[in-house]
Amino acid sequence: MKVIVLGGGLMGTAAAFFLAKRGLRPTLIERNRVGTGATVASFGNIRRTGRYLPQLPLAHRARALWGEAERLLGRDVEFRATGHIRLIFDEGSLADMRAFAEAARPWGLDLDELAPNEIHARFPGLGPGAIAASFSPEDGSGNPRLIAPAFAAAARALGAEIVEEAGAAQIERTGSGFRVVTAGGAYEADIVLNAAGAWGRQIAAQFGEPVPLESRGPQMGVTEPLPHRVLPVVGVWSRDPAWGGYLRQVERGNIVFGGAAVRTEVALDPGHAKADPARLPGQIRALARLLPALADVAVIRTWSGCEGYVEDDLPIMGASATTPGLFHAFGFCGHGFQLGPGVGDAMAELIATGGCATPLEDFRIDRFASAA
Known part of the structure; x- marks a missing residue:
């Protein structure tokens, strides 16, 4: 066939x-x-x-399948099961996380809830103002x-x-x-x-x-390399999309980031949005709450693309x-x-x-x- x-x-x-x-x-x-x-x-x-x-x-x-990707494909696609942490800064978001964790358990997803001292002990430098976090140890990132x-x-x-x-x-x-x-x-x-x-x-x-369906472009960026080592993928529980940033550090030290910015509409011809420099300061402010070290680093590249939103x-x-x-x-x-x-x-x-x-x-x- x-x-x-x-x-x-x-x-x-x-x-x-x-x-x-x-x-x-x-x-x-x-x-x-x-x-x-x-x-x-x-x-x-x-x-x-x-x-x-x-x-x-x-x-x-x-x-x-991500766990089998290198064997299946015969090459390293940089899948790393470093874990996925989502930081929490207010009681409403903590309630949202706990409700999701309870509802997701029968579906086969177990989340760990971390207290502030656990966050700081396991992941130094992350979210100093966080009151809690969820952690999914088997998730991570790929290239x-x-x-x-x-x-x-x-x-x-x-x-x-x-x-x-x-x-x-x-x-x-x-x-x-x-x-x-x-x-x-x-x-x-x-x-x-x-x-x-x-x-x-x-x-x-x-x-x-x-x-x-609408076509929209995200606003993504990457920083210069940092010596600080952030192992897990980092996100946030927040009801306010203006704080909805996420980041990860690649093995070369650069921080890849996105979120905390309104996605732009994209024309399907040519089909690629451009990142908006005016939105970058707001992104960095939101991301610095997750990782304060980001407040003093240089962003070396930004980009966007074309995604379909139903x-x-x-x-x-x-x-x-x-x-x-x-x-x-x-x-x-x-x-x-x-x-x-x-x-x-x-x-x-x-x-x-x-x-x-x-x-x-x-x-x-x-x-x-x-x-x-």
């Missing part, structure tokens, strides 16, 4: 790899270069804390610049065809399947998987499946409700990096077998039509 995967980000490349592992013949078509869309704009966070609870089975599936190319290369080694710089693709329904026409040629297949990120809405609309902040995953043979996996709302390997594996299972061991019902594309 031939499958065309539209989109060469983490979701699409992972799907191509797992489809090829299942013996199918995928052709991945990417409008630019593999991994240059939402994936490369990602922070690299591999966290399960704070997720929509019915999304946790998919997150657990993905976390297990967004490495993971999609690694999945693409491993998929190619299993027989997948990887087509880059294809430009905008035209999709046609044929009697037996689909025909996808690109600037470099035409491709036919029995199945199409729409993993086109923010562009996925346009593809779904062609088949009568409108999705309330109205209800949940992704689109599963079979088309209108077109046999069409499947969707897009709109991960800035929360998809951790999920990526699990999404690829789950979609490959669904396409190959007609079913999926991981529940995907909450992510079906027709949920908006049924609510109308």
Whole structure:
């Protein structure tokens, strides 16, 4: 069975790899270069804390695959299970964390609650004003610049065809399947998987499946190297998005950061937002509450990208409700990096077998039509 995967980000490349592992013949078509869309704009966070609870089975599936990534792909994608800490600075946020922790436990996620003395003993320099924190020891981070190319290369080694710089693709329904026409040629297949990120809405609309999705760009940055060593990924529990920053320190010492800034709208052509320098001081103020050492360092680069945000902040995953043979996996709302390997594996299972061991019902594309 031939499958065309539209989109060469983490979701699409992972799907191509797992489809090829299942013996199918995928052709991945990417409008630019593999991994240059939402994936490369990602922070690299591999966290399960704070997720929509019915999304946790998919997150657990993905976390297990992150742990196997180097063996599966034959290269280091810099997955590090350093833990994920979220600092808390007020009683309301502490109540939110405790409520989530209690609700998440039956879903298989156990969070440790840390008191101030434990935070300072285990992670010196973090959150001196924090009244508590949650800690997920098995989570961590990966390198967004490495993971999609690694999945693409491993998929190619299993027989997948990887087509880059294809430009905008035209999709046609044929009697037996689909025909996808690109600037470099035409491709036919029995199945199409729409993993086109923010562009996925346009593809779904062609088949009568409108999705309330907006394209937005995050504001990311990286500092000069710091000698201070921050091991876990650091975030915050806060009801105020202006304080919602996050950071991690890479092995070279640089601090990668994001959040605490409004995401900008992005036009899909050319499909890349620009970071706004005027928002950087506010970001640094929020991040310095998590790591005071950031107040006196130089930011050496900022960037943005293009992510798809669905109205209800949940992704689109599963079979088309209108077109046999069409499947969707897009709109991960800035929360998809951790999920990526699990999404690829789950979609490959669904396409190959007609079913999926991981529940995907909450992510079906027709949920908006049924609510109308």
